[in-house]
Amino acid sequence: MNLCSIFLVLVVLAAAMGKPVYKIAFSTGLSHDVLITRGQVLRNNNIFLNVGKAYDRHTGRFKCPQSGIYSFQVHALTQKKKSLWLELMHNNNLVVSVHAHSSDENDGASNSAILQLKKGDQVWVQSQGANSYLFGRSNEVFTSFSGYLIAPSFGDQQLIVSISWYTHANGFHTCMLYNPLCTKVYLTLSEMNLCSIFLGLVVLAAAMGKPVYQIAFSTGLSHHVSLTRGQVLRNNNIFLNVGKAYDRHTGKFKCPQSGIYSFQVHALSQDNKPLRLELMHNNNVVVNVYAYSSHDYGGASNSAILQLKKGDQVWVRSRAHTYVFGKSNQVYTSFSGYLLAPSFGDQ
Structure with a gap:
C-alpha cells in the first residue's frame, strides 16, 4: 500500500499536468457595528479561514487564484430599526442581493450563488443603492461572507482530486477516483500492484479527456x-x-x-x-x-x-x-x- 500510495500521488500530480492541487476557501465575519454607504465594499474584520490567501481583508475582495466552480454565501443582520441593502458582485456584475429591515427590531437576511470563475476574477459584497447598517459584537457575529472552491478547472478540464478505496465481500479490491463535479472512474482488480499501474493509465486518460459529469x-x-x-x-x-x-x-x-x-x-x-x-x-x-x-x-x-x-x-x-x-x-x-x-x- 505504501508504494501504491506514493505512485498514486505522482500519478495525480502528473494528471494535473504540472498544475498545483488547489485548496481554496475563506470565511469571514463582522464583530462590530458598521455603516457602509452606496457602493462601499463590506470588509469583515474576523477571518475564520483563508486557505489559499485569496481573500484580502483590507479590500474585502476575493481574488480567484485558480479557475473553477465556486460557492459563495452571504448572511447579514441589521442594526435595530435600520435597513441593509447588500449585493454580491462578480467583477462589476450583480449576482444576487440581500435585504433586511425592521421598524422595531433587528432583522436578518441571506443569499448564495454558485459561480464559474476565471483566474483573476474578483467577488465581493457591497452596499447596494442606499446606506446599510450592519450589526456586530465581539460575541455576536451575525454578518458573514464565505466561499470555497467546488472544483478547479484547467482550460475545460476538471481535476480529479480524490481517490477512495474499498473492498468487496469477495476479496476483490476496487479503486475509485472522483471529483465532486466529475464522473467516477473505477476498476476492480485482484492484485494491488496491477491496480497501481492501471490507475496511472486511468488518471492520465481522464486528465486528457473531458469529464462526463459536471453538475x-x-x-x-x-x-x-x-x-x-x-x-x-x-x-x-x-x-x-x-x-x-x-x-x-x-x-x-x-x-x-x-x-x-x-x-x-x-x-x-x-x-x-x-x-x-x-x-x-x-x-x-x-x-x-x-x-x-x-x-x-x-x-x-x-x-x-x-x-x-x-x-x-x-x-x-x-x-x-x-x-x-x-x-x-x-x-x-x-x-x-x-x-x-x-x-x-x-x-
Whole structure:
C-alpha cells in the first residue's frame, strides 16, 4: 500500500499536468457595528479561514487564484430599526442581493450563488443603492461572507482530486477516483500492484479527456412574480448551468447522475405580502420557506442535502398564493444546487 500510495500521488500530480492541487476557501465575519454607504465594499474584520490567501481583508475582495466552480454565501443582520441593502458582485456584475429591515427590531437576511470563475476574477459584497447598517459584537457575529472552491478547472478540464478505496465481500479490491463535479472512474482488480499501474493509465486518460459529469446550477429572479398554489418558481436569470440539468422553462432540475446533491433556496416577498415556498424532491416536500412582514418586505431561506437517483427531479413551488419580489438590479430570490459526490449502483 505504501508504494501504491506514493505512485498514486505522482500519478495525480502528473494528471494535473504540472498544475498545483488547489485548496481554496475563506470565511469571514463582522464583530462590530458598521455603516457602509452606496457602493462601499463590506470588509469583515474576523477571518475564520483563508486557505489559499485569496481573500484580502483590507479590500474585502476575493481574488480567484485558480479557475473553477465556486460557492459563495452571504448572511447579514441589521442594526435595530435600520435597513441593509447588500449585493454580491462578480467583477462589476450583480449576482444576487440581500435585504433586511425592521421598524422595531433587528432583522436578518441571506443569499448564495454558485459561480464559474476565471483566474483573476474578483467577488465581493457591497452596499447596494442606499446606506446599510450592519450589526456586530465581539460575541455576536451575525454578518458573514464565505466561499470555497467546488472544483478547479484547467482550460475545460476538471481535476480529479480524490481517490477512495474499498473492498468487496469477495476479496476483490476496487479503486475509485472522483471529483465532486466529475464522473467516477473505477476498476476492480485482484492484485494491488496491477491496480497501481492501471490507475496511472486511468488518471492520465481522464486528465486528457473531458469529464462526463459536471453538475451545478445557480439561478435568480429579476422581476416580480405571483404564484398560485402548486405553481413552480421559474427563475429567469441563469448564472450557471454546468451539465444543463436545470430547465429554465420548467424551473425543474432533472438529475443526470445519481449521487448526493446540495440545494439552497432564498426568497424575498413583495411589500406587505406573504411568501410560502417548498423545495420538492419528485412529489415529496423536503423543506419550506416562509416570509411575511406587515408594511415591509420579508426574506427567508432554507437548504437541504439529498440523495438523488438519475431522473429524479427537484424544484421550488408555491405552497399557497405567494408574491415574490424581483427587479433587474435586485435579485433576492435564488435557487441553486450542485453535486457533492456521484454514486454508481449502491456504491
